[in-house]
Amino acid sequence: xxxxxxxxxxxxxxxxxxxxxxxxxxxxxxxxxxxxxxxxxxxxxxxxxxxxxxxxxxxxxxxxxxxxxxxxxxxxxxxxxxxxxxxxxxxxxxxxxxxxxxxxxxxxxxxxxxxxxxxxxxxxxxxxxxxxxxxxxxxxxxxxxxxxxxxxxxxxxxxxxxxxxxxxxxxxxxxxxxxxxxxxxxxxxxxxxxxxxxxxxxxxxxxxxxxxxxxxxxxxxxxxxxxxxxxxxxxxxxxxxxxxxxxxxxxxxxxxxxxxxxxxxxxxxxxxxxxxxxxxxxxxxxxxxxxxxxxxxxxxxxxxxxxxxxxxxxxxxxxxxxxxxxxxxxxxxxxxxxxxxxxxxxxxxxxx
Amino acid sequence: xxxxxxxxxxxxxxxxxxxxxxxxxxxxxxxxxxxxxxxxxxxxxxxxxxxxxxxxxxxxxxxxxxxxxxxxxxxxxxxxxxxxxxxxxxxxxxxxxxxxxxxxxxxxxxxxxxxxxxxxxxxxxxxxxxxxxxxxxxxxxxxxxxxxxxxxxxxxxxxxxxxxxxxxxxxxxxxxxxxxxxxxxxxxxxxxxxxxxxxxxxxxxxxxxxxxxxxxxxxxxxxxxxxxxxxxxxxxxxxxxxxxxxxxxxxxxxxxxxxxxxxxxxxxxxxxxxxxxxxxxxxxxxxxxxxxxxxxxxxxxxxxxxxxxxxxxxxxxxxxxxxxxxxxxxxxxxxxxxxxxxxxxxxxxxxxxxxxxxxxxxxxxxxxx
Numbered sequence: 213x214x215x216x217x218x219x220x221x222x223x224x225x226x227x228x229x230x231x232x233x234x235x236x237x238x239x240x241x242x243x244x245x246x247x248x249x250x251x252x253x254x255x256x257x258x259x260x261x262x263x264x265x266x267x268x269x270x271x272x273x274x275x276x277x278x279x280x281x282x283x284x285x286x287x288x289x290x291x292x293x294x295x296x297x298x299x300x301x302x303x304x305x306x307x308x309x310x311x312x313x314x315x316x317x318x319x320x321x322x323x324x325x326x327x328x329x330x331x332x333x334x335x336x337x338x339x340x341x342x343x344x345x346x347x348x349x350x351x352x353x354x355x356x357x358x359x360x361x362x363x364x365x366x367x368x369x370x371x372x373x374x375x376x377x378x379x380x381x382x383x384x385x386x387x388x389x390x391x392x393x394x395x396x397x398x399x400x401x402x403x404x405x406x407x408x409x410x411x412x413x414x415x416x417x418x419x420x421x422x423x424x425x426x427x428x429x430x431x432x433x434x435x436x437x438x439x440x441x442x443x444x445x446x447x448x449x450x451x452x453x454x455x456x457x458x459x460x461x462x463x464x465x466x467x468x469x470x471x472x473x474x475x476x477x478x479x480x481x482x483x484x485x486x487x488x489x490x491x492x493x494x495x496x497x498x499x500x501x502x503x504x505x506x507x508x509x510x511x512x513x514x515x516x517x518x519x520x521x522x523x524x525x526x527x528x529x530x531x532x533x534x535x536x537x538x539x540x541x542x543x544x545x546x547x548x549x550x551x552x553x554x555x556x557x558x559x560x561x562x563x564x
Numbered sequence: 565x566x567x568x569x570x571x572x573x574x575x576x577x578x579x580x581x582x583x584x585x586x587x588x589x590x591x592x593x594x595x596x597x598x599x600x601x602x603x604x605x606x607x608x609x610x611x612x613x614x615x616x617x618x619x620x621x622x623x624x625x626x627x628x629x630x631x632x633x634x635x636x637x638x639x640x641x642x643x644x645x646x647x648x649x650x651x652x653x654x655x656x657x658x659x660x661x662x663x664x665x666x667x668x669x670x671x672x673x674x675x676x677x678x679x680x681x682x683x684x685x686x687x688x689x690x691x692x693x694x695x696x697x698x699x700x701x702x703x704x705x706x707x708x709x710x711x712x713x714x715x716x717x718x719x720x721x722x723x724x725x726x727x728x729x730x731x732x733x734x735x736x737x738x739x740x741x742x743x744x745x746x747x748x749x750x751x752x753x754x755x756x757x758x759x760x761x762x763x764x765x766x767x768x769x770x771x772x773x774x775x776x777x778x779x780x781x782x783x784x785x786x787x788x789x790x791x792x793x794x795x796x797x798x799x800x801x802x803x804x805x806x807x808x809x810x811x812x813x814x815x816x817x818x819x820x821x822x823x824x825x826x827x828x829x830x831x832x833x834x835x836x837x838x839x840x841x842x843x844x845x846x847x848x849x850x851x852x853x854x855x856x857x858x859x860x861x862x863x864x865x866x867x868x869x870x871x872x873x874x875x876x877x878x879x880x881x882x883x884x885x886x887x888x889x890x891x892x893x894x895x896x897x898x899x900x901x902x903x904x905x906x907x908x909x910x911x912x913x914x915x916x917x918x919x920x921x922x923x924x925x926x927x928x929x930x931x932x933x
Contacts, residue, residue, distance in 0.1 A: 260652050374747065376664070405836075
């Protein structure tokens with residue numbers, strides 16, 4: 213039988229995303245609907261690829277459920293159909309072929325931001341965060357993110373690959389560890405291979421366009437960022453050295469904290485609280501600005517006359533993993549358990 | 565004669581009642597339904613056909629009852645082009661799937677594979693007569709518990725830590741406890757969890773530290789990649805493989821909730837290498853530790869050597885790529901992606917063979933005799 217490819221104009225609606233029709237059936241990413249009655253004893257079978265009738269008996273059917281609903285029969289695949297993949301559908305002794313092209317108006321995956329945003333980074337940089345425009349597929353993720361040396365070679369053992377990627381609940385923020393075994397003194401990889409980056413050299417972060425969204429569709433272009441490596445950061449961030457720009461009373465002005473150095477994007481999130489004199493939390497929105505060196509807080513209600521405390525979680529880090537309470541490389545000879553603080557750090561201010 | 569028959573009937577009933585009680589004690593809290601598993605990253609079997617699933621996305625451990633699957637032989641199991649077969653079953657291409665774990669139920673030799681698809685749908689497959697079959701997860705007998713956040717609990721603060729993720733690296737069951745290692749996106753540390761089973765509110769955390777006395781200038785917290793609980797010289801120990809390849813042992817009775825434990829480094833498995841899976845095999849009275857690696861062949865270590873080694877590696881390995889400490893042999897199995905025990909004294913692997921074929925197959929048990 214000659215294959216019949218069904219490539220119809222897409223109707224894109226929320227519940228029936230990318231649904232298409234033919235005379236006997238409709239199909240979308242998530243289901244096939246056959247409008248005529250079929251025997252309840254006979255399942256709909258779907259196969260990957262364009263398979264001629266003689267070979268169907270040896271082919272592996274796609275996993276899914278067949279549901280009979282009166283005059284309609286549905287096939288729900290275990291995982292959504294893949295764009296640009298040919299499929300073979302059999303029912304009632306019919307063999308049909310179909311394919312879902314990527315819609316012309318498809319919203320392709322892109323990178324919204326990579327943190328840290330500074331183009332000058334410490335040699336002992338510990339983490340990167342990649343914010344994607346939509347949820348990503350974490351399958352084979354680490355093959356597609358790498359660093360290039362000044363000579364254009366790909367750095368080996370630079371990013372810690374995890375079988376289980378650290379992705380946020382909404383699937384859009386990926387945390388990457390710069391190989392901690394090399395960045396942390398005292399561990400074997402550090403002793404054998406040295407740290408990942410050399411001071412004063414310029415590197416590229418490359419996020420290949422091969423990274424896919426959850427529909428299995430890749431980005432349209434590679435993301436490349438050049439950055440310069442500077443001296444290691446071996447000092448803890450010190451809240452006491454941070455400067456507060458106090459907003460005026462009855463205003464909705466931002467409270468701005470100048471931090472003297474870039475802070476780790478992930479460790480800041482939800483880890484700072486402003487408390488009024490009556491121990492009530494002040495509601496508002498925090499932003500990290502100026503290469504993550506400025507913390508800016510916009511209140512929802514105007515500032516009132518009161519005493520305020522800003523509470524910082526001890527886990528807030530700089531770019532090298534040094535947090536408010538301890539250095540990433542802690543010298544065991546000079547550290548006791550008493551040095552590890554779990555209470556918040558504070559800054560105080562008054563609005564008069 | 566009558567007394568004898570009464571005795572036999574009583575004995576039979578007694579076994580039956582004991583069996584029921586054993587079942588009810590572990591599965592008493594199980595309910596039938598959809599456990600809403602969002603990801604399957606690591607799995608392990610406990611007793612009575614209970615499969616424990618580490619679901620990092622939902623920060624939960626789910627125990628499901630798979631005891632109804634029939635006992636299988638599987639001693640001749642072989643599936644070639646495994647990734648292609650799975651991709652065909654999903655109707656997609658090989659680059660859109662990943663095999664995240666493989667486990668064998670020791671009570672009936674059923675083999676299970678967990679699959680991650682690009683859409684995020686978690687899939688569990690079972691092998692029967694060299695054919696993969698789906699195990700539906702939407703209507704099972706299950707019990708589950710949420711992984712609580714040790715840091716915010718300790719800090720008792722008001723912050724939400726919405727960004728915090730904890731990825732399960734390995735999971736094992738031992739004597740009424742589910743043991744877990746993993747890594748968060750906030751601390752590079754070796755948080756080790758112990759969760760009572762049947763699940764209750766109790767979860768304990770400790771951190772297991774590699775300690776190099778001679779060059780211990782810097783603390784060396786690091787996450788455990790793979791581990792097994794086992795007996796060393798008659799007492800319970802944890803054998804842990806770290807991401808940076810030392811093999812470290814911890815006496816279980818020294819792992820205390822909320823405390824640091826310092827282990828004894830007994831081997832280095834070669835630089836640039838990371839352990840993938842570890843199993844213990846017993847054959848004719850000999851016990852062996854098998855370790856699959858991402859950048860070295862399958863390794864075999866004799867427990868007699870491990871038990872005899874009383875030292876602790878305290879100096880850096882100066883020769884690049886060298887392996888020191890307890891002696892081990894490299895078995896002729898490279899690129900082993902998954903490893904588990906199969907039957908009495910056998911082992912099962914998923915291996916990328918030199919011709920590119922990804923094969924699910926048994927290892928020749930001659931190597932572990």
